[in-house]
Amino acid sequence: MDIINSLIYLAHKVIKFYPQLLSKHFKAFGFILFSLIAAKQAIGETIQISFTQFDTYSPEVAHIEVGDTVVWLPTSEGHNVEFLAGPEMNNIPPKSVVNSSHSILFKKSGIYLYGCTPHLNIGMIGLVVVGNDLRNIKNIKEVELPRVAKSVLQKLIVDAQSYANSK
Numbered sequence: 237m238d239i240i241n242s243l244i245y246l247a248h249k250v251i252k253f254y255p256q257l258l259s260k261h262f263k264a265f266g267f268i269l270f271s272l273i274a275a276k277q278a279i280g281e282t283i284q285i286s287f288t289q290f291d292t293y294s295p296e297v298a299h300i301e302v303g304d305t306v307v308w309l310p311t312s313e314g315h316n317v318e319f320l321a322g323p324e325m326n327n328i329p330p331k332s333v334v335n336s337s338h339s340i341l342f343k344k345s346g347i348y349l350y351g352c353t354p355h356l357n358i359g360m361i362g363l364v365v366v367g368n369d370l371r372n373i374k375n376i377k378e379v380e381l382p383r384v385a386k387s388v389l390q391k392l393i394v395d396a397q398s399y400a401n402s403k
C-alpha cells in the first residue's frame with residue numbers, strides 16, 4: 237500500500253516538473269497512473285479491533301468493505317476470536333488462539349458474528365459488517381448464545397442497523 241502511494245506521489249511530481257516528458261509518453265504514463273490507482277483500490281484497507289480489559293472488543297461493530305482485512309490485536313490478556321456465524325454458514329473464518337493476533341481478509345459481504353471462547357458467557361462478542369450488507373441478519377439473530385451474549389447481540393444489531401440506515 238505504501239509503495240503504491242509513493243508511486244502515485246512520484247507520478248504527480250513528474251506531471252508537475254516534467255510536463256514535456258508527459259506529452260511525449262502520454263499514453264504510457266496515463267496507463268501506469270490508472271493501473272496504480274486501480275491496484276490501490278483492489279488491495280483494501282486494514283481495520284484493527286482490540287481486546288479490552290473490560291472483556292469486550294473495540295470496536296464491537298466493525299463496518300468494512302469487501303477485500304478489507306480485520307486484524308484483532310491481543311491488547312488485553314485472555315481473549316481470542318471464534319466465529320459463530322457468517323453469510324455462508326459452511327464457510328466461516330477460523331478460530332484464533334488465545335493471546336495471539338488474528339487476521340482475516342473478508343471476501344464475501346454480509347454480517348459475521350464472533351465471540352471470545354472463554355468469555356462468551358459474559359457477552360464478549362462482536363460483529364463485522366462487510367459491504368453494509370445485512371441480508372443474513374435473521375440467521376445472526378437465531379444463533380444460540382448464552383443469555384448475556386444474546387442481550388449484547390441485540391444491542392449490536394441495533395447499532396449495525398442504524399449505521400446501515402444512515403448510509
Ligand SMILES: [Cu+2]
Binds near residue numbers: 314316
Ligand atoms: Cu475474552
